[in-house]
Amino acid sequence: MADNSVGTQSFATQETSNSGKKIRTAVIGCGMISNVYIDAMKRIPEFEIVGGCDIRKERLDWFTKKTGVTAVFEKWDDMLREVQPDAVVVATPNGVHMPASVAAANAGCHVMTAKPMAMTPAECQLMIDASKKAGKLLAVGLQFRYRAATEMFVRARDAGDIGDIMYVKCQALRRRGIPNWGVFGQKELQGGGPLIDLGVHLMEAAHYCMGSPKPVAAVGNVWTYLGDKPCDTQCQWPNWDYKTYTVEDLAIGHVRFENGAILQVEASYAAHIERNRYDIQIMGSKGGFDWETSSLFTDRAGTMLTSTPAFTPEDQMINWFTAKMKNFASGILYGTPLRAPGEAGMAIQKMLDGIYRSAANGGREVAID
Numbered sequence: 298m299a300d301n302s303v304g305t306q307s308f309a310t311q312e313t314s315n316s317g318k319k320i321r322t323a324v325i326g327c328g329m330i331s332n333v334y335i336d337a338m339k340r341i342p343e344f345e346i347v348g349g350c351d352i353r354k355e356r357l358d359w360f361t362k363k364t365g366v367t368a369v370f371e372k373w374d375d376m377l378r379e380v381q382p383d384a385v386v387v388a389t390p391n392g393v394h395m396p397a398s399v400a401a402a403n404a405g406c407h408v409m410t411a412k413p414m415a416m417t418p419a420e421c422q423l424m425i426d427a428s429k430k431a432g433k434l435l436a437v438g439l440q441f442r443y444r445a446a447t448e449m450f451v452r453a454r455d456a457g458d459i460g461d462i463m464y465v466k467c468q469a470l471r472r473r474g475i476p477n478w479g480v481f482g483q484k485e486l487q488g489g490g491p492l493i494d495l496g497v498h499l500m501e502a503a504h505y506c507m508g509s510p511k512p513v514a515a516v517g518n519v520w521t522y523l524g525d526k527p528c529d530t531q532c533q534w535p536n537w538d539y540k541t542y543t544v545e546d547l548a549i550g551h552v553r554f555e556n557g558a559i560l561q562v563e564a565s566y567a568a569h570i571e572r573n574r575y576d577i578q579i580m581g582s583k584g585g586f587d588w589e590t591s592s593l594f595t596d597r598a599g600t601m602l603t604s605t606p607a608f609t610p611e612d613q614m615i616n617w618f619t620a621k622m623k624n625f626a627s628g629i630l631y632g633t634p635l636r637a638p639g640e641a642g643m644a645i646q647k648m649l650d651g652i653y654r655s656a657a658n659g660g661r662e663v664a665i666d
């Protein structure tokens with residue numbers, strides 16, 4: 298098991314102690330997901346929201362209405378200088394995570410950045426370096442490690458029910474779900490399509506479940522066949538911007554790890570399948586697991602058993618965000634370990650990058666440093 302595998306002690310959500318200390322926090326990128334970050338911070342007394350930044354005036358108006366905070370700015374440099382926050386949440390498109398996070402670290406802020414950490418490993422390294430130089434925390438919003446199924450699996454793994462993990466299959470598949478808002482179809486602003494946007498969630502939870510082994514090689518391919526054409530089929534999000542669509546519709550990849558284990562990922566915005574699937578299947582030498590159904594497969598007393606939990610904690614998005622923001626607050630105030638530091642984001646980014654590089658290289662295997 299890798300050094301940074303998760304012990305069962307990590308299952309207790311690290312509580313902040315409502316000590317009266319305040320973390321003055323600003324939000325860079327006041328779009329859709331900032332709403333959930335703000336709701337999570339409102340549940341944690343140590344967070345005081347002190348500023349907002351967005352290039353769109355209407356989102357700044359929305360931010361002020363939601364938080365009551367009038368210190369809003371179109372440029373993060375102005376906000377960092379005038380508000381001087383202790384921490385920032387970066388919730389911009391992927392291509393802006395790096396410059397906003399580096400600027401915030403250089404201004405002496407702890408940073409929580411939305412997933413994926415950035416568009417490339419080189420950008421991730423700049424973020425890690427800036428935070429280290431500033432002596433501040435860098436956390437990545439990888440929330441699927443806070444989900445009930447992930448926690449159930451890690452407990453079973455640590456109890457010895459799984460044995461050696463050999464193979465993990467991740468699926469992040471939409472039948473027809475090409476985003477028709479934001480810039481999700483623009484490669485230069487996002488770094489890619491469903492692999493970097495959706496696959497990242499399942500890959501990070503899978504990698505965490507595996508005990509964070511070191512990736513060494515990747516193969517993969519990507520295909521674009523619908524997103525770059527006008528929408529002519531009834532679906533939940535019609536009329537996406539096909540004219541600016543430069544990302545993949547479907548990505549398939551394999552990642553090989555130093556310990557010989559293999560992770561396969563399938564990610565799509567548009568796949569001809571029965572239904573959307575967000576799943577991780579894990580095969581170990583003693584047991585296996587299906588994440589979507591929280592099913593544990595073991596052999597006991599001469600019988601193949603399938604076990605499902607009789608109770609799981611409430612598994613809502615707001616709870617995952619609250620848990621990750623509590624972990625961030627606890628790290629800032631008490632020096633407790635981050636469950637998803639920049640290094641975890643980097644490991645996932647190297648896998649994503651390896652699959653994209655292989656795809657650009659005719660599907661040949663590429664090394665991951």
Ligand SMILES: NC(=O)c1ccc[n+]([C@@H]2O[C@H](COP(=O)([O-])OP(=O)(O)OC[C@H]3O[C@@H](n4cnc5c(N)ncnc54)[C@H](O)[C@@H]3O)[C@@H](O)[C@H]2O)c1
Pocket residue numbers: 325326327328329330331350351352353356371373388389390391393411412413438440478479480494
């Ligand atoms: N963890 C999750 O479950 C989750 C879910 C959705 C999105 N995300 C991530 O959050 C990020 C934002 O996604 P979204 O759906 O909220 O997108 P969005 O388009 O709704 O919001 C992004 C906001 O950033 C603003 N912005 C763009 N450039 C900026 C700049 N230079 N300075 C300041 N603001 C800028 C935009 O105007 C917009 O309001 C993405 O990286 C996405 O991957 C995470």
